[in-house]
Amino acid sequence: MKKESETWEPTYEQNIGIVSSVYEFIKGELSELQEITECPDSFIYDFIARIQHEWHPESCHSLARNQKKKE
Structure with a gap:
């Protein structure tokens, strides 16, 4: 089991998939917030x-999220 202090990095597939997708989504939402x-x-x-x-x-x-994951 990895310790929290170890550096986690996404896989290549995650990076070009979900990570990039969420990044672009957040940027878009922030741009919309600023525009409105x-x-x-x-x-x-x-x-x-x-x-x-x-x-x-x-x-x-x-801490609450991590505790919930353990339950």
Whole structure:
């Protein structure tokens, strides 16, 4: 079993498939958000940072997700 501290990387197939697909989807959604709201890039940057914080390995959100996976 891999430790959390080990670096995970997607396979080539995952990278050209689901990873690229999700990346483009997120970029598209952020572009739409900016187009509709006319918010500045700085808002999008801060918005992404708030989401990123929820995925930090030591955040309560991440800990809860990982605990749920174990059950």
